[in-house]
Amino acid sequence: MAVPVRTKSRRRQQVEQAALYPLDWLEERSGLVGATKYFLFRKVPGDISWGHTLGSATLTAFLVQTITGVILAMYYRPDPDSAYESIQHLTNEVTLGWLVRGMHRWGASVFIILMFFHMARVFLFGAYKYPRELNWIVGALLLILGMFEGFTGYLLPWDQTAYWATIVGVNLQGTGPFVGPFLVNVLNGGAEIGVDTLARFYAIHMLLLPGAIFALIGLHLWLVIRLGVTSQPWSPEAAGAGEPEGPKPAREGLVRQSRGGGSE
């Protein structure tokens, strides 16, 4: 009885070994497989809700911006003489160019809205409290960098709306104390908006800010994984209960009943 099974299983073992070899190889050298396993199978509170998906939704919106942004960069020409033309060409003639640009344009708004919703949820749940203070600060930085992405991206189509809104926006920053005028010079590449301005905004928009945002998102996620996901504030467990004082009341069964899915 054991003989055919054993042959089969030995073969299967060999196949499995061959299939898993690259993973073992990778794990031995980098530890990435273990890290991924830890990420996927780490425990989260049993009562997290749809509100908790706002963070990953924001990340998704940012990834949409990244992918569409890379494609846009293949067609866009950051110089005042041809920027507008390249946008027109992309929108009206390139296959699905309208979709890529439309997604980038509207994805920006969705990204900003989701950041605010995510922040509101974190605030509502008091999730910024000890020991997650640092992650709130990282999040606030991400919000500001995200808004700057919006500001710098707005100029790139080089149309009237873009041009005049940016003039006003840059001038406003000039009123800042001490660094204001300096900031204007850096952004404009001179005292006024001109040829250099567009190239600068383009570089800031697609290199500097996305790089910083990616790094901060990495830190943001690392802190979430390290500190754990907050449960709902009204959750009856210590994981979420406000201030359990003294010995905890005996739990009625370790598995919480009723709201098993916790999806609402």
Place this chain on the structure above:
Amino acid sequence: MSVQRRNPQGPPGSAKHFPGKKSPRVLQREAQFKQYKADVQARGKPFYPWAMFHDTVMSLVVVIVIIGLACVWYFTSGENPEDAGWLGPRYAEPADPGTTTFVPRPDWYFYFLFYLLRIFKWPDSVILGTVGIPTLLMIILFALPFLDVRRERRIIRRPVAATALVLTAVSMGVLTYKGAAAEEATAAGEETFDQIMAAQNLPEEARPGLELYFQSGCTGCHTYAGEGSSNLGAPDLTAIGSQQGKDAAYFQRYVANPREFGNEVMPVYQTLGEENLQALAEFLEASKGGG
């Protein structure tokens, strides 16, 4: 959990040794967090597939919404900048630094800042709108976890936080809405000019300047005789000519380059040319509120 040792202070002489004791509050929150970790470990659910399922559904919704917006935007608009669809045109006219009639308008998520600046007037209080309030809000934003150190997380037991949340949401909403609905500069015709000439008691020499004023985008920010808007802290110019020491020469220099007078917000109008600037300056000098 490195924060929870048998001796949280560390042995004497070690880097972790502090002479003072941890306050009860600190000990309490550390204990709570340790309890949280233990509870989640014991009774939580694995991120995959459970939480990841919800995340994936939500992410799909996000992508579909973005694609939907892009489709509505594209298919309801045309190739011409004038053919705006439900979500606006594909692009405005090409940027033209020469035209000054364009009303500057940021993307919608800056409307609240844009509108905030209508509340403050140049030059006395505009710094409050451009720097003061945003800086204050930014400090509060970053300092929040250190301002609110109570352990309570239920919003109904955090009256201050609840009030702040509602106030912030409402004021951001109202400012955004008002920014969106803000009056655009009115396109003025001969009739308006005649009315203003009469109401303001302007001499005939001021008429070219008046027309130029309405055609050069000044109304995008300034109010004049009840016309136009008040954006970015721009003052009402109805009676600007009656102010002490402000004559045509002053106005001409000012409009040509507001930077010279410490005004960093108003665009530079050097491009209008000497003649136009002169006309504008005469018009402004003659503007004495009709009195």
